[in-house]
Amino acid sequence: xxxxxxxxxxxFIEMGSPPLFFKWSSKILPWLxxxxxxxxxxxxxxxxxxxxxxYKQGDVYRIIYIHVPSAILGQSIFMFMAVCxxxxxxxxxxxxGMLLKSAAPIGASFTLLALLTGSIWGxxxxxxxxxxxxxxxxxxILFFIxxxxxxxxxxxxxxxxxxxxxxxxxxxxxxxxxxxxKSVDWWQTLHQPSTFTLTSAxxxxxxxxQPLLVxxxxxxxxxxxxxxxxxxAEVVAREKNRSWVSKQxxxxxx
Amino acid sequence: MNPIRKQRIYxxxxxxxxxxxxxxxxxxxxxxxxxxxxxxxxLLNNNLSSDTLIRAGGMVRExxxxxxxxxxxxxxxxxxxxxxLLINYSGILPDLFSEKAGVVxxxxxxxxxxxxxxxxxAKHDENYMPPxxxxxxxxxx
Numbered sequence: 001x002x003x004x005x006x007x008x009x010x011x012f013i014e015m016g017s018p019p020l021f022f023k024w025s026s027k028i029l030p031w032l033x034x035x036x037x038x039x040x041x042x043x044x045x046x047x048x049x050x051x052x053x054x055y056k057q058g059d060v061y062r063i064i065y066i067h068v069p070s071a072i073l074g075q076s077i078f079m080f081m082a083v084c085x086x087x088x089x090x091x092x093x094x095x096x097g098m099l100l101k102s103a104a105p106i107g108a109s110f111t112l113l114a115l116l117t118g119s120i121w122g123x124x125x126x127x128x129x130x131x132x133x134x135x136x137x138x139x140x141i142l143f144f145i146x147x148x149x150x151x152x153x154x155x156x157x158x159x160x161x162x163x164x165x166x167x168x169x170x171x172x173x174x175x176x177x178x179x180x181x182k183s184v185d186w187w188q189t190l191h192q193p194s195t196f197t198l199t200s201a202x203x204x205x206x207x208x209x210q211p212l213l214v215x216x217x218x219x220x221x222x223x224x225x226x227x228x229x230x231x232x233a234e235v236v237a238r239e240k241n242r243s244w245v246s247k248q249x250x251x252x253x254x
Numbered sequence: 255m256n257p258i259r260k261q262r263i264y265x266x267x268x269x270x271x272x273x274x275x276x277x278x279x280x281x282x283x284x285x286x287x288x289x290x291x292x293x294x295x296x297l298l299n300n301n302l303s304s305d306t307l308i309r310a311g312g313m314v315r316e317x318x319x320x321x322x323x324x325x326x327x328x329x330x331x332x333x334x335x336x337x338x339l340l341i342n343y344s345g346i347l348p349d350l351f352s353e354k355a356g357v358v359x360x361x362x363x364x365x366x367x368x369x370x371x372x373x374x375x376a377k378h379d380e381n382y383m384p385p386x387x388x389x390x391x392x393x394x395x
Contacts, residue, residue, distance in 0.1 A: 055388030056350065057378065064382075090262045126375045127348030131358075133290040171270055175277040188289040188311060190358055195380045204382040 009091075016095030018235045019244040025228050032228060036221040043214035051211050063121045065212060068195075069219035071114035074142060075177055077107030077223060081149075082174040085167030095231075097163025098238070100170060101153055102230035106223055108146035115139060126190055134183035135191035138176060145173040159238055291358045294332060294339040302363050310339055310369055311358040311377065319353060332357060332369075343371040350376035 014020060047065030054061040084100040087093055118136070119129045130136065149166045156162035184193045195209075196202050202209045239245050281288070291311035292300070302308060310332060318331035327344040341359055351357060356377030361370050383391075 052384035052386075054382050055385040057382075061382060086266060089266055090259050125348065125350050125378055127351075128373075128375055131290065131375065134288050168269065171266060172273040174270070175273045179277065179281070186288075188291055188293070190290055190375060190377055192378055192380045195382065203380050205384060205387055207384070208382050 013093060016093060018095070018239050018242075019248065021095060022232060022235055022244075022248055025232055029225075029228060029232075032221070032225050036218070036225045039214065039221055040218035043211055043216075043218040047211035047215055051208050052205070054208075057125055060121065060124050063117050065215045067114060067117040067121060068212060069216045070110045070117065071139070072216055073219050073223055074107055074111035074114050074139070075180060076220075077103055077110065078142065078146075078170065078174065078177060081107065081170040085170040088163055088167040089171070094160070095235075097160065097167065098231055098234045099227070100166060101163060102234050103223075103227055104146055104149045104153070104166070106226050106230065108143060108150060110219070110223070111139065111143045111146060115143060131190045133189040133191055134187040135180065135189050138180045138183050142173075142176050142180060145169070145176060149173075293334040294337040295334055297339060297363060297369075298337050304362050304364055306362070307360065307372075308363060309358055309360045310341075310363075311356065312339070314351070314353050314355055314357055316353045332359065340368045341371050341374075342368065343374055345372075345374070347374055348376040350378050 015024065044065060048062050051062070051065075053059050081100050081103050084096045084103070087096040088100060115136075118139075122131070123129050149169050152169060153162045153166050156165055183189060184191055195204050204212075236245055236249065291309035294310065294312055297308075297310060312332040312334045315331040315333045315338065320329045322328065325344065326346065327342070328347070329340065329342050332339045332341055341361075343359070343361075351374060356379065358375045358377055359369065359371040360373040360375075362372075364370050
Protein backbone atom coordinates (compact mmCIF):
# COMPACT_ATOMS: atom_id res chain seq x y z
CA UNK A 1 0.00 0.00 0.00
CA UNK A 2 2.73 2.38 1.07
CA UNK A 3 4.82 1.33 -1.89
CA UNK A 4 2.00 2.01 -4.29
CA UNK A 5 1.35 5.40 -2.73
CA UNK A 6 5.02 6.31 -3.16
CA UNK A 7 4.92 5.12 -6.73
CA UNK A 8 1.88 7.29 -7.51
CA UNK A 9 3.47 10.25 -5.78
CA UNK A 10 6.71 9.91 -7.69
CA UNK A 11 4.81 9.53 -10.95
CA PHE A 12 2.78 12.67 -10.23
CA ILE A 13 5.86 14.66 -9.34
CA GLU A 14 7.74 13.45 -12.39
CA MET A 15 4.88 14.11 -14.82
CA GLY A 16 4.44 17.49 -13.22
CA SER A 17 8.03 18.56 -13.61
CA PRO A 18 7.78 21.59 -15.92
CA PRO A 19 9.92 20.34 -18.86
CA LEU A 20 8.30 16.92 -18.89
CA PHE A 21 4.80 18.35 -18.51
CA PHE A 22 5.42 20.70 -21.40
CA LYS A 23 6.59 17.81 -23.56
CA TRP A 24 3.70 15.40 -22.90
CA SER A 25 1.07 18.10 -22.99
CA SER A 26 2.28 19.17 -26.44
CA LYS A 27 1.59 15.66 -27.62
CA ILE A 28 -1.91 15.27 -26.15
CA LEU A 29 -3.12 18.82 -26.81
CA PRO A 30 -4.28 18.31 -30.45
CA TRP A 31 -6.14 15.13 -29.48
CA LEU A 32 -7.71 16.80 -26.49
CA UNK A 33 -8.84 19.65 -28.74
CA UNK A 34 -10.40 17.24 -31.19
CA UNK A 35 -12.26 15.19 -28.57
CA UNK A 36 -13.43 18.32 -26.75
CA UNK A 37 -14.70 19.88 -29.96
CA UNK A 38 -16.62 16.74 -30.96
CA UNK A 39 -18.22 16.05 -27.56
CA UNK A 40 -19.03 19.72 -26.88
CA UNK A 41 -20.69 20.28 -30.26
CA UNK A 42 -22.47 16.92 -30.11
CA UNK A 43 -23.88 17.58 -26.64
CA UNK A 44 -25.03 21.11 -27.40
CA UNK A 45 -26.50 20.25 -30.79
CA UNK A 46 -28.34 17.26 -29.33
CA UNK A 47 -29.67 19.26 -26.42
CA UNK A 48 -30.53 22.45 -28.26
CA UNK A 49 -32.00 20.99 -31.45
CA UNK A 50 -32.92 17.33 -31.05
CA UNK A 51 -34.22 16.90 -27.50
CA UNK A 52 -37.97 17.21 -26.96
CA UNK A 53 -39.55 20.43 -25.74
CA UNK A 54 -40.75 20.66 -22.16
CA TYR A 55 -44.47 20.31 -21.43
CA LYS A 56 -44.53 23.41 -19.30
CA GLN A 57 -41.67 25.70 -20.24
CA GLY A 58 -41.56 24.94 -23.96
CA ASP A 59 -38.25 25.67 -25.64
CA VAL A 60 -37.05 28.04 -22.92
CA TYR A 61 -35.93 25.09 -20.80
CA ARG A 62 -33.18 24.28 -23.34
CA ILE A 63 -30.91 26.79 -21.64
CA ILE A 64 -30.51 24.00 -19.07
CA TYR A 65 -27.98 22.46 -21.45
CA ILE A 66 -25.66 25.39 -20.77
CA HIS A 67 -26.80 26.48 -17.31
CA VAL A 68 -26.50 23.17 -15.47
CA PRO A 69 -23.09 22.13 -16.90
CA SER A 70 -21.59 25.55 -16.14
CA ALA A 71 -22.95 25.50 -12.58
CA ILE A 72 -21.56 21.98 -12.06
CA LEU A 73 -18.19 23.06 -13.43
CA GLY A 74 -18.11 26.23 -11.32
CA GLN A 75 -18.42 24.07 -8.21
CA SER A 76 -16.25 21.12 -9.17
CA ILE A 77 -13.41 23.37 -10.36
CA PHE A 78 -13.43 24.90 -6.87
CA MET A 79 -13.15 21.45 -5.30
CA PHE A 80 -10.32 20.64 -7.68
CA MET A 81 -8.60 23.87 -6.62
CA ALA A 82 -8.96 23.03 -2.93
CA VAL A 83 -7.27 19.66 -3.55
CA CYS A 84 -4.48 21.43 -5.45
CA UNK A 85 -4.20 23.87 -2.56
CA UNK A 86 -3.87 21.03 -0.08
CA UNK A 87 -1.11 19.39 -2.14
CA UNK A 88 0.66 22.74 -2.56
CA UNK A 89 0.61 23.40 1.17
CA UNK A 90 1.68 19.95 2.34
CA UNK A 91 4.09 18.71 -0.31
CA UNK A 92 5.08 22.04 -1.89
CA UNK A 93 4.72 20.56 -5.37
CA UNK A 94 5.31 23.49 -7.70
CA UNK A 95 2.99 22.31 -10.44
CA UNK A 96 -0.04 21.99 -8.16
CA GLY A 97 0.24 25.67 -7.25
CA MET A 98 0.37 26.51 -10.94
CA LEU A 99 -2.65 24.25 -11.55
CA LEU A 100 -4.58 26.09 -8.86
CA LYS A 101 -3.67 29.46 -10.30
CA SER A 102 -4.52 28.35 -13.86
CA ALA A 103 -7.89 26.86 -12.87
CA ALA A 104 -9.19 29.95 -11.04
CA PRO A 105 -10.13 32.13 -14.05
CA ILE A 106 -11.80 29.14 -15.74
CA GLY A 107 -13.87 28.38 -12.65
CA ALA A 108 -14.79 32.04 -12.32
CA SER A 109 -15.91 32.13 -15.97
CA PHE A 110 -18.11 29.05 -15.60
CA THR A 111 -19.67 30.43 -12.42
CA LEU A 112 -20.37 33.73 -14.15
CA LEU A 113 -21.85 31.86 -17.10
CA ALA A 114 -24.11 29.92 -14.70
CA LEU A 115 -25.24 33.20 -13.11
CA LEU A 116 -25.90 34.85 -16.46
CA THR A 117 -27.73 31.92 -18.06
CA GLY A 118 -29.70 31.49 -14.84
CA SER A 119 -30.71 35.13 -15.02
CA ILE A 120 -31.74 34.83 -18.67
CA TRP A 121 -33.72 31.71 -17.79
CA GLY A 122 -35.29 33.35 -14.75
CA UNK A 123 -36.85 36.27 -16.60
CA UNK A 124 -39.26 34.28 -18.83
CA UNK A 125 -40.03 31.53 -16.29
CA UNK A 126 -39.98 33.09 -12.82
CA UNK A 127 -40.68 36.60 -14.04
CA UNK A 128 -37.51 38.17 -12.64
CA UNK A 129 -33.84 38.44 -13.58
CA UNK A 130 -32.60 38.06 -10.05
CA UNK A 131 -33.87 37.27 -6.60
CA UNK A 132 -31.82 37.10 -3.39
CA UNK A 133 -32.63 33.52 -2.56
CA UNK A 134 -30.15 31.14 -0.94
CA UNK A 135 -29.08 29.33 -4.12
CA UNK A 136 -28.47 32.46 -6.18
CA UNK A 137 -26.77 34.37 -3.39
CA UNK A 138 -24.43 31.52 -2.44
CA UNK A 139 -23.44 31.10 -6.09
CA UNK A 140 -22.70 34.82 -6.28
CA ILE A 141 -20.49 34.44 -3.19
CA LEU A 142 -18.65 31.59 -4.93
CA PHE A 143 -17.97 33.97 -7.82
CA PHE A 144 -16.60 36.57 -5.40
CA ILE A 145 -14.30 33.97 -3.82
CA UNK A 146 -12.96 33.15 -7.28
CA UNK A 147 -12.40 36.86 -7.89
CA UNK A 148 -10.60 37.13 -4.54
CA UNK A 149 -8.32 34.21 -5.45
CA UNK A 150 -7.43 35.76 -8.81
CA UNK A 151 -6.85 39.17 -7.25
CA UNK A 152 -4.82 37.84 -4.35
CA UNK A 153 -2.51 35.89 -6.63
CA UNK A 154 -1.79 38.86 -8.85
CA UNK A 155 -1.11 41.13 -5.88
CA UNK A 156 1.82 39.05 -4.61
CA UNK A 157 5.01 39.25 -6.66
CA UNK A 158 6.68 36.13 -5.33
CA UNK A 159 4.92 33.38 -7.28
CA UNK A 160 5.36 30.52 -4.82
CA UNK A 161 4.16 32.73 -1.97
CA UNK A 162 1.19 33.75 -4.07
CA UNK A 163 0.46 30.06 -4.73
CA UNK A 164 0.44 29.33 -1.01
CA UNK A 165 -1.77 32.32 -0.24
CA UNK A 166 -4.43 31.21 -2.71
CA UNK A 167 -4.08 27.62 -1.50
CA UNK A 168 -5.24 28.69 1.95
CA UNK A 169 -8.04 30.78 0.45
CA UNK A 170 -9.31 27.88 -1.65
CA UNK A 171 -9.20 25.49 1.32
CA UNK A 172 -11.11 27.96 3.50
CA UNK A 173 -13.52 28.77 0.68
CA UNK A 174 -14.52 25.14 0.16
CA UNK A 175 -17.14 25.54 2.92
CA UNK A 176 -19.35 27.40 0.41
CA UNK A 177 -19.73 24.32 -1.84
CA UNK A 178 -22.01 22.20 0.42
CA UNK A 179 -24.07 25.34 1.09
CA UNK A 180 -24.69 25.94 -2.61
CA UNK A 181 -25.46 22.27 -3.09
CA LYS A 182 -27.91 21.97 -0.17
CA SER A 183 -29.35 25.51 -0.24
CA VAL A 184 -32.43 24.40 -2.17
CA ASP A 185 -33.17 21.69 0.40
CA TRP A 186 -32.37 23.61 3.59
CA TRP A 187 -34.29 26.80 2.83
CA GLN A 188 -37.30 27.95 0.89
CA THR A 189 -35.94 29.30 -2.36
CA LEU A 190 -37.31 30.41 -5.70
CA HIS A 191 -34.80 28.10 -7.38
CA GLN A 192 -36.13 24.59 -7.81
CA PRO A 193 -34.41 21.56 -6.21
CA SER A 194 -31.86 19.57 -8.20
CA THR A 195 -33.11 17.45 -11.08
CA PHE A 196 -30.12 15.14 -10.64
CA THR A 197 -29.38 13.57 -7.29
CA LEU A 198 -27.14 10.71 -6.32
CA THR A 199 -29.90 8.92 -4.47
CA SER A 200 -32.76 8.80 -6.95
CA ALA A 201 -33.50 8.67 -10.66
CA UNK A 202 -33.42 12.03 -12.47
CA UNK A 203 -36.82 13.74 -12.65
CA UNK A 204 -36.45 14.12 -16.38
CA UNK A 205 -37.08 11.74 -19.25
CA UNK A 206 -34.04 9.90 -20.73
CA UNK A 207 -34.24 11.74 -24.07
CA UNK A 208 -33.78 14.96 -22.09
CA UNK A 209 -31.09 13.93 -19.62
CA GLN A 210 -28.90 11.96 -22.00
CA PRO A 211 -27.90 15.08 -23.99
CA LEU A 212 -27.47 16.89 -20.67
CA LEU A 213 -24.95 14.29 -19.52
CA VAL A 214 -23.06 14.67 -22.81
CA UNK A 215 -23.06 18.45 -22.28
CA UNK A 216 -21.66 18.03 -18.76
CA UNK A 217 -18.90 15.80 -20.17
CA UNK A 218 -18.26 18.35 -22.93
CA UNK A 219 -17.91 21.15 -20.39
CA UNK A 220 -15.48 19.05 -18.32
CA UNK A 221 -13.42 18.52 -21.47
CA UNK A 222 -13.47 22.26 -22.18
CA UNK A 223 -12.15 22.76 -18.66
CA UNK A 224 -9.40 20.16 -19.20
CA UNK A 225 -8.42 21.82 -22.47
CA UNK A 226 -8.39 25.37 -21.13
CA UNK A 227 -6.55 24.23 -18.01
CA UNK A 228 -3.84 22.53 -20.05
CA UNK A 229 -3.42 25.62 -22.22
CA UNK A 230 -3.36 27.98 -19.23
CA UNK A 231 -0.92 25.77 -17.37
CA UNK A 232 1.45 25.58 -20.34
CA ALA A 233 1.49 29.37 -20.54
CA GLU A 234 2.04 29.61 -16.78
CA VAL A 235 4.88 27.08 -16.82
CA VAL A 236 6.67 28.89 -19.64
CA ALA A 237 6.13 32.30 -18.02
CA ARG A 238 7.62 31.14 -14.73
CA GLU A 239 10.50 29.19 -16.18
CA LYS A 240 11.38 31.49 -19.05
CA ASN A 241 14.96 31.82 -17.89
CA ARG A 242 15.54 28.07 -17.76
CA SER A 243 17.42 26.45 -20.57
CA TRP A 244 14.70 23.83 -21.28
CA VAL A 245 12.30 26.54 -22.37
CA SER A 246 14.54 27.92 -25.11
CA LYS A 247 15.47 24.38 -26.05
CA GLN A 248 11.90 23.17 -26.44
CA UNK A 249 10.26 26.31 -27.72
CA UNK A 250 12.93 27.75 -29.96
CA UNK A 251 14.99 24.63 -30.57
CA UNK A 252 18.15 26.46 -29.54
CA UNK A 253 20.70 25.79 -26.81
CA UNK A 254 21.12 28.69 -24.47
CA MET B 255 5.65 10.57 6.74
CA ASN B 256 7.93 13.49 7.14
CA PRO B 257 7.03 15.22 10.46
CA ILE B 258 6.89 18.69 8.91
CA ARG B 259 4.37 17.51 6.34
CA LYS B 260 2.34 15.82 9.04
CA GLN B 261 2.29 19.07 10.95
CA ARG B 262 1.15 20.96 7.87
CA ILE B 263 -1.68 18.46 7.31
CA TYR B 264 -2.88 18.97 10.90
CA UNK B 265 -2.71 22.74 10.48
CA UNK B 266 -4.71 22.60 7.26
CA UNK B 267 -7.33 20.31 8.79
CA UNK B 268 -7.63 22.76 11.69
CA UNK B 269 -8.09 25.67 9.26
CA UNK B 270 -10.68 23.72 7.30
CA UNK B 271 -12.54 22.70 10.45
CA UNK B 272 -12.45 26.29 11.67
CA UNK B 273 -13.87 27.63 8.44
CA UNK B 274 -16.63 25.01 8.33
CA UNK B 275 -17.47 25.69 11.99
CA UNK B 276 -17.60 29.45 11.39
CA UNK B 277 -19.83 29.10 8.35
CA UNK B 278 -21.97 26.55 10.18
CA UNK B 279 -22.50 28.92 13.11
CA UNK B 280 -23.39 31.81 10.81
CA UNK B 281 -25.90 29.64 9.02
CA UNK B 282 -27.49 28.24 12.16
CA UNK B 283 -27.78 31.79 13.51
CA UNK B 284 -29.38 33.09 10.34
CA UNK B 285 -31.27 29.90 9.64
CA UNK B 286 -34.88 31.09 9.25
CA UNK B 287 -33.87 34.45 7.82
CA UNK B 288 -32.39 32.69 4.83
CA UNK B 289 -35.82 31.62 3.63
CA UNK B 290 -36.92 33.63 0.65
CA UNK B 291 -40.60 33.64 1.62
CA UNK B 292 -43.11 32.85 4.35
CA UNK B 293 -45.62 30.06 3.98
CA UNK B 294 -49.29 30.82 4.77
CA UNK B 295 -48.83 28.96 8.08
CA UNK B 296 -45.85 31.16 9.02
CA LEU B 297 -47.96 34.26 8.38
CA LEU B 298 -50.84 33.02 10.50
CA ASN B 299 -48.80 33.21 13.69
CA ASN B 300 -46.94 36.36 12.78
CA ASN B 301 -47.85 39.86 13.91
CA LEU B 302 -46.54 41.69 10.89
CA SER B 303 -47.78 45.20 10.31
CA SER B 304 -49.50 45.90 7.02
CA ASP B 305 -46.79 48.28 5.81
CA THR B 306 -43.95 45.73 5.91
CA LEU B 307 -42.96 44.45 2.49
CA ILE B 308 -42.74 40.66 2.68
CA ARG B 309 -42.76 37.63 0.45
CA ALA B 310 -45.17 34.74 0.75
CA GLY B 311 -45.16 31.54 -1.22
CA GLY B 312 -46.92 28.29 -1.81
CA MET B 313 -49.04 26.48 -4.33
CA VAL B 314 -51.89 28.13 -6.26
CA ARG B 315 -55.02 26.26 -5.18
CA GLU B 316 -56.90 24.55 -7.97
CA UNK B 317 -59.98 26.48 -9.12
CA UNK B 318 -59.16 29.51 -6.99
CA UNK B 319 -58.09 31.92 -9.75
CA UNK B 320 -60.61 34.72 -10.32
CA UNK B 321 -59.75 37.15 -13.10
CA UNK B 322 -61.48 40.46 -13.54
CA UNK B 323 -63.09 40.87 -16.96
CA UNK B 324 -62.16 44.53 -17.51
CA UNK B 325 -58.75 44.94 -15.84
CA UNK B 326 -55.54 43.09 -15.00
CA UNK B 327 -56.78 42.39 -11.48
CA UNK B 328 -56.66 38.85 -10.29
CA UNK B 329 -57.37 37.05 -7.06
CA UNK B 330 -56.16 33.59 -6.15
CA UNK B 331 -55.47 31.44 -3.13
CA UNK B 332 -52.01 30.27 -2.15
CA UNK B 333 -51.84 27.19 0.02
CA UNK B 334 -49.21 25.15 1.83
CA UNK B 335 -51.84 22.42 2.29
CA UNK B 336 -52.32 23.44 5.92
CA UNK B 337 -53.43 27.02 5.60
CA UNK B 338 -54.55 29.34 2.82
CA LEU B 339 -53.77 32.92 1.94
CA LEU B 340 -55.93 35.01 -0.40
CA ILE B 341 -53.83 37.07 -2.83
CA ASN B 342 -55.01 40.19 -4.64
CA TYR B 343 -52.85 41.37 -7.49
CA SER B 344 -53.08 43.70 -10.44
CA GLY B 345 -50.45 43.41 -13.13
CA ILE B 346 -48.73 41.12 -15.56
CA LEU B 347 -48.22 37.53 -14.50
CA PRO B 348 -45.21 35.38 -15.47
CA ASP B 349 -45.83 32.77 -18.19
CA LEU B 350 -45.54 29.85 -15.82
CA PHE B 351 -48.22 31.13 -13.47
CA SER B 352 -50.97 28.50 -13.29
CA GLU B 353 -53.12 26.44 -10.96
CA LYS B 354 -51.30 23.79 -8.96
CA ALA B 355 -47.98 25.57 -9.61
CA GLY B 356 -45.73 27.24 -7.07
CA VAL B 357 -45.65 31.03 -6.72
CA VAL B 358 -43.76 33.57 -4.66
CA UNK B 359 -45.58 36.87 -4.14
CA UNK B 360 -44.11 40.06 -2.78
CA UNK B 361 -46.38 42.54 -1.09
CA UNK B 362 -48.22 43.45 2.10
CA UNK B 363 -50.25 41.41 4.51
CA UNK B 364 -53.46 43.40 4.77
CA UNK B 365 -55.62 41.65 7.29
CA UNK B 366 -55.82 38.08 8.44
CA UNK B 367 -55.67 35.82 5.44
CA UNK B 368 -55.45 38.41 2.64
CA UNK B 369 -52.39 39.70 0.93
CA UNK B 370 -51.93 42.59 -1.50
CA UNK B 371 -49.21 41.58 -3.95
CA UNK B 372 -47.05 44.03 -5.87
CA UNK B 373 -45.06 41.32 -7.64
CA UNK B 374 -45.85 37.71 -8.54
CA UNK B 375 -43.05 35.28 -9.39
CA ALA B 376 -43.63 31.78 -10.65
CA LYS B 377 -41.72 28.93 -9.07
CA HIS B 378 -41.12 25.93 -11.26
CA ASP B 379 -40.29 22.42 -10.17
CA GLU B 380 -37.39 20.15 -11.06
CA ASN B 381 -39.46 17.92 -13.34
CA TYR B 382 -39.00 18.10 -17.07
CA MET B 383 -40.78 15.99 -19.66
CA PRO B 384 -41.99 16.14 -23.24
CA PRO B 385 -45.66 17.21 -23.72
CA UNK B 386 -46.65 13.70 -24.84
CA UNK B 387 -45.39 12.18 -21.59
CA UNK B 388 -47.17 14.86 -19.56
CA UNK B 389 -50.39 14.06 -21.40
CA UNK B 390 -50.03 10.34 -20.70
CA UNK B 391 -49.43 11.04 -17.01
CA UNK B 392 -52.55 13.20 -16.90
CA UNK B 393 -54.63 10.46 -18.48
CA UNK B 394 -53.35 8.01 -15.88
CA UNK B 395 -54.52 10.16 -13.00
